[in-house]
Amino acid sequence: xxxxxxxxxxxAGELGTVPKLALEHQIQVGDFFGAHDFVxxxxxxxxxxxxxxxxxxxxxxxxxxxxxxxxxxxxxPTITDPRGTDFAHAGKLGQAAWMLALERRAxxxxxxxxxxxxxxxxxxQTIQAPVRGESVAFGDTGVVIYAxxxxxxxxxxxxxxxxxxxxxTGRTPRYGFHLDAQRQATLRxxxxxxxxxxxxxxxxxxxxxxxxxxxxxxxxxEGLEGAPGSDALKHFGAAMASFGSSALYHLAGxxxxxxxxxxxxxxxxxxxxxVGRAEVEALQRAYAVDDEVDVxxxxxxxxxxxxxxxxxxxxxxxxxxxxxxxxTSPQVKPDADRMGYTRRIEAAGxxxxxxxxxxxxxxxxxxxxxGWKRLATNSAKLVNILGGYGYVPMLASMQRCVExxxxxxxx
Amino acid sequence: xxxxARHAIGRKVVGQARVASDGFSARYDLDRIxxxxxxxxxxxxxxxxxxxxxxxxxxxxGVATAWMLREMAERGVVPLALVFNSVNPILAQGAAFGxxxxxxxxxxxxxxxxxxxxxxxxxxxxRTLRVxxxxxxxxxxx
Numbered sequence: 315x316x317x318x319x320x321x322x323x324x325x326a327g328e329l330g331t332v333p334k335l336a337l338e339h340q341i342q343v344g345d346f347f348g349a350h351d352f353v354x355x356x357x358x359x360x361x362x363x364x365x366x367x368x369x370x371x372x373x374x375x376x377x378x379x380x381x382x383x384x385x386x387x388x389x390x391p392t393i394t395d396p397r398g399t400d401f402a403h404a405g406k407l408g409q410a411a412w413m414l415a416l417e418r419r420a421x422x423x424x425x426x427x428x429x430x431x432x433x434x435x436x437x438x439q440t441i442q443a444p445v446r447g448e449s450v451a452f453g454d455t456g457v458v459i460y461a462x463x464x465x466x467x468x469x470x471x472x473x474x475x476x477x478x479x480x481x482x483t484g485r486t487p488r489y490g491f492h493l494d495a496q497r498q499a500t501l502r503x504x505x506x507x508x509x510x511x512x513x514x515x516x517x518x519x520x521x522x523x524x525x526x527x528x529x530x531x532x533x534x535x536e537g538l539e540g541a542p543g544s545d546a547l548k549h550f551g552a553a554m555a556s557f558g559s560s561a562l563y564h565l566a567g568x569x570x571x572x573x574x575x576x577x578x579x580x581x582x583x584x585x586x587x588x589v590g591r592a593e594v595e596a597l598q599r600a601y602a603v604d605d606e607v608d609v610x611x612x613x614x615x616x617x618x619x620x621x622x623x624x625x626x627x628x629x630x631x632x633x634x635x636x637x638x639x640x641x642t643s644p645q646v647k648p649d650a651d652r653m654g655y656t657r658r659i660e661a662a663g664x665x666x667x668x669x670x671x672x673x674x675x676x677x678x679x680x681x682x683x684x685g686w687k688r689l690a691t692n693s694a695k696l697v698n699i700l701g702g703y704g705y706v707p708m709l710a711s712m713q714r715c716v717e718x719x720x721x722x723x724x725x
Numbered sequence: 726x727x728x729x730a731r732h733a734i735g736r737k738v739v740g741q742a743r744v745a746s747d748g749f750s751a752r753y754d755l756d757r758i759x760x761x762x763x764x765x766x767x768x769x770x771x772x773x774x775x776x777x778x779x780x781x782x783x784x785x786x787g788v789a790t791a792w793m794l795r796e797m798a799e800r801g802v803v804p805l806a807l808v809f810n811s812v813n814p815i816l817a818q819g820a821a822f823g824x825x826x827x828x829x830x831x832x833x834x835x836x837x838x839x840x841x842x843x844x845x846x847x848x849x850x851x852r853t854l855r856v857x858x859x860x861x862x863x864x865x866x867x
Contacts (some may be wrong), residue, residue: 339818368793369796405771452788471814475822529811559783
């Protein structure tokens with residue numbers, strides 16, 4: 315890779331051991347993908363729950379925090395994805411003391427490195443959304459696909475070590491979705507039905523993600539009516555990224571790079587797939603394998619204030635017989651408390667958790683601790699993930715999930 | 726038989742291939758404690774991945790694999806190498822961070838060209854996968 319003066323100085327160790335290690339890692343990745351040089355980034359976002367890091371990852375973080383006499387600091391604003399717990403509710407979740415101890419060690423190391431513990435996967439709704447053309451280094455696939463597609467920013471999937479490296483060096487290898495050519499559409503999809511509920515938006519994203527099939531495919535979708543809201547595109551993109559490993563889509567006439575379909579080369583592509591209500595319902599039916607429900611979860615991505623408002627309204631006047639968990643960000647939770655949404659959800663027997671995400675919080679272990687197997691959610695992303703953790707996940711609307719928490723059955 | 730990849734990382738290894746036309750995500754697909762594929766719908770469900778050369782179609786899902794490969798390697802519950810038709814950046818980042826050998830990008834579908842159970846050599850230096858012995862030869866008593 316071609317290095318500028320700053321990068322050569324970092325590589326020579328002139329700025330310390332930690333940035334040097336970070337840049338060496340980035341050069342390995344850049345070489346793998348044939349990157350010619352680096353691009354400067356304005357912010358980084360790190361996925362770093364300790365179920366993923368394990369003891370090995372936490373020890374590596376601690377080694378970085380302790381190197382260079384503890385002086386190493388990130389060079390650009392660097393924030394975090396959800397943690398592996400909500401410390402205030404860890405006991406109720408059945409999480410073990412060692413999990414919390416590992417989380418505390420990771421947090422301490424991040425803080426020493428200058429990382430801001432935002433603990434959110436909806437930073438584009440709560441912290442600072444990037445703008446069109448802005449190069450960033452984001453982790454969490456849902457964050458990346460939203461930033462690329464809805465904001466028109468530029469990021470690849472940056473796993474934890476790479477996102478932290480980008481924070482420490484202020485740059486990332488220029489390949490993939492940092493390049494104009496890679497952002498052109500490769501797959502044209504015609505939709506003849508526009509969802510209204512969040513689970514339907516998620517399922518539509520899942521269907522298109524499966525059709526796209528891999529990271530490098532860029533679907534351009536035409537035929538949607540109206541302008542979907544931020545929460546709809548949050549679920550749509552998160553599910554597409556989960557089912558298809560997709561990092562960028564275009565919605566003709568809606569997202570910023572596809573004001574006209576020809577702006578992303580979509581006019582030169584044949585319509586490869588037509589997707590309608592039948593395909594969206596078929597995906598959801600595939601998960602409808604049981605009537606009984608052990609737990610209801612709203613998470614993945616964390617809920618916005620508007621989602622919590624809607625959930626609170628559905629909870630009014632009910633009494634749950636099954637655990638109902640709603641997960642949000644530390645930025646949204648205080649507002650939900652102030653607006654009374656938390657109180658209304660808890661009055662029905664639900665819990666509002668913060669700073670974590672369900673699947674990133676030792677999902678297998680808390681299932682065993684609580685006897686949870688059959689799980690209802692309105693998140694298409696969550697149902698796609700949890701099968702591997704031993705759950706039987708079922709996808710339904712927010713209203714049907716709330717009714718399931720009340721009756722124990724998903725009608 | 727020898728196949729050349731467009732992308733390579735890691736050190737040279739020799740081991741038994743476990744082949745399937747399916748994807749890979751450490752979070753979505755694996756029981757990382759037991760060392761098996763745990764996702765019921767995965768074509769290798771129930772099979773061990775430990776010490777195997779996994780030959781699969783593409784990387785799937787999220788970013789967690791970037792951390793998990795190193796953690797799995799430290800516990801000795803890790804594939805010997807990964808071979809894909811295509812990969813997302815997470816697998817490349819994870820392989821670099823975890824010291825796991827990986828090849829990606831072939832002419833043709835690599836999952837239809839390498840026999841399941843074959844003994845294979847992965848050489849990132851030459852970006853090649855070489856079939857050293859067919860499955861029958863691997864399982865035949867010495």
